[in-house]
Amino acid sequence: xxxxxxxxxxxxxxxxxxxxxxxxxxxxxxxxxxxxxxxxxxxxxxxxxxxxxxxxxxxxxxxxxxxxxxxxxxxxxxxxxxxxxxxxxxxxxxxxxxxxxxxxxxxxxxxxxx
Amino acid sequence: xxxxxxxxxxxxxxxxxxxxxxxxxxxxxxxxxxxxxxxxxxxxxxxxxxxxxxxxxxxxxxxxxxxxxxxxxxxxxxxxxxxxxxxxxxxxxxxxxxxxxxxxxxxxxxxxxxxx
Numbered sequence: 154x155x156x157x158x159x160x161x162x163x164x165x166x167x168x169x170x171x172x173x174x175x176x177x178x179x180x181x182x183x184x185x186x187x188x189x190x191x192x193x194x195x196x197x198x199x200x201x202x203x204x205x206x207x208x209x210x211x212x213x214x215x216x217x218x219x220x221x222x223x224x225x226x227x228x229x230x231x232x233x234x235x236x237x238x239x240x241x242x243x244x245x246x247x248x249x250x251x252x253x254x255x256x257x258x259x260x261x262x263x264x265x266x267x
Numbered sequence: 268x269x270x271x272x273x274x275x276x277x278x279x280x281x282x283x284x285x286x287x288x289x290x291x292x293x294x295x296x297x298x299x300x301x302x303x304x305x306x307x308x309x310x311x312x313x314x315x316x317x318x319x320x321x322x323x324x325x326x327x328x329x330x331x332x333x334x335x336x337x338x339x340x341x342x343x344x345x346x347x348x349x350x351x352x353x354x355x356x357x358x359x360x361x362x363x364x365x366x367x368x369x370x371x372x373x374x375x376x377x378x379x380x381x382x383x
Contacts, residue, residue: 258311
């Protein structure tokens with residue numbers, strides 16, 4: 154079956170702009186989580202969506218938001234981009250909330266803010 | 268205190284050597300889950316194994332083996348006869364119920380370099 158699909162793979166944006174990243178989970182997976190990965194901070198949890206509702210949120214400013222659609226696809230939005238937002242953004246899907254069954258990750262979107 | 272500690276930041280071994288990656292976790296839950304993920308240079312994290320807190324049996328899958336010890340809160344990962352393709356960053360993770368939510372915490376990762 155198809156894996157987790159993230160688009161786009163690479164993005165270059167200017168400081169102050171906004172960006173939307175997309176994630177299509179594995180068919181049948183209703184939970185989608187987003188992570189930010191940077192060399193200095195490792196894997197930082199952004200939020201989890203399950204059945205179109207945000208179920209859990211990490212310690213990120215309100216500029217980071219997301220949503221989930223009825224087909225479980227999810228989008229993540231970052232407004233007013235800052236240089237520090239440059240990172241690899243990973244989407245992960247799982248069958249159950251909180252990924253007690255384990256995550257399947259996408260290939261990530263590498264965002265560069267200049 | 269970190270919930271998941273991977274004290275080894277980077278390890279280098281020569282091909283065919285055995286290597287053990289350490290993971291120590293902290294939780295108050297009696298029911299929790301432990302995982303290992305591999306992140307090769309391509310960037311995509313790959314699920315390797317899941318263990319629940321009630322199953323302390325060691326597991327072997329080919330050249331990979333995992334040693335889960337609740338008494339020491341450790342879930343160590345051993346690669347036998349390492350190969351260049353094993354070069355990657357390996358993450359240990361804990362899924363537990365905290366604050367009413369099932370939450371996943373990742374360790375900071377161990378970068379393994381296998382030298383041919």
